[in-house]
Amino acid sequence: MSISQLEKWNQRHREAEHEGQPAQVLLRNLQLLPNAGRALDLACGRGASALLLAQQGLETHAWDFSPVALTRLEQLAARRGLQVHTQCRDVVAQPPEAESFDVILVSFFLERKLAPQLIAALRPGGRIYYQTFTREVYLGRGPSTPEWRLEKNELLHLFRELDVHYYREDGSATRVKTDISDLALLVAAKGV
Ligand SMILES: C[S@@+](CC[C@H](N)C(=O)[O-])C[C@H]1O[C@@H](n2cnc3c(N)ncnc32)[C@H](O)[C@@H]1O
Structure with a gap:
């Protein structure tokens, strides 16, 4: 983590006018959450998704x-x-410990090398909720650096050892503007 990266994010969060929106992958899949357990919003920002997870008990x-x-x-x-x-934690330097969460949510944060550690951090039966921008686009929003965007089906590949419960990728095939245009969304579970 570089100081300038951290300062950039501090500044963005300081200047943001509102709390942000919960992740669409969570809003669309509340029914796949367990009734109880430990949830992590990783790289949570101002934490709109964390608040929704807490609200779900x-x-x-x-x-x-x-x-x-x-x-x-x-x-x-x-x-x-x-x-x-x-x-307050650098999640790349200090990823979650093995088998420590029932739900891990990652929204608009792409650090590919963390995928094996996120899988390991799920308890048996635990679920990952992931969403971020794709390279293939309709609206063209999100980061301009291709490295920070997902290749086609990349979430499926990164989390291939999990069981897929939900997957959606709205790239150039979609011809209407929606909340999930230019995003890939995955919910996948670890076997028990
Ligand atoms: C695009 S924001 C997404 C925030 C939130 N997940 C959301 O969907 O609104 C990316 C977040 O990652 C955080 N971040 C970036 N690198 C990080 C790191 N190495 N460790 C922890 N947080 C990091 C930033 O502070 C920022 O809040």
Whole structure:
């Protein structure tokens, strides 16, 4: 992690006017969440998804390296009467421990080399919820660096040892603007 990267994110979170939206992959698949257990919003930003996970009754953890983002999340959680365990953590240097979560959500954060550690961090039966931008686009939103965008079917490949419960990829084949244009969404579970 470089200081300039961290400062860039601190600044973005400081200037953001609202909390952001929960991840579409979560909003569209609430029915696939377990009734109880530990959930992690990895690289959570201001934590709109973490708040929704907590609202669903899960013991929710939210990690990000931006203290500005986490402070905003903590304030919002307190205002809504929700408990979210925040941790200021470089998730690349310190990924989650083996078999420590029932749900791991990753939204708009792509660090390919973490995939094996995220799989290992799921408890048996645990689920990963993942969404981020694809290279193939209709709207053309998201980062301009191709490396930061997914190849076709890449989430399926990165998490191929898991059982796929939901997959959606809305690239150039989609001819209408939606909340998931230019995104790939995956929910996949570890066998018990
Ligand atoms: C595009 S934002 C996504 C935030 C949130 N997941 C969402 O969907 O709104 C990427 C987040 O990753 C965080 N981040 C980037 N590199 C990180 C790292 N190595 N460790 C922890 N957080 C990191 C940034 O601070 C930022 O909040």
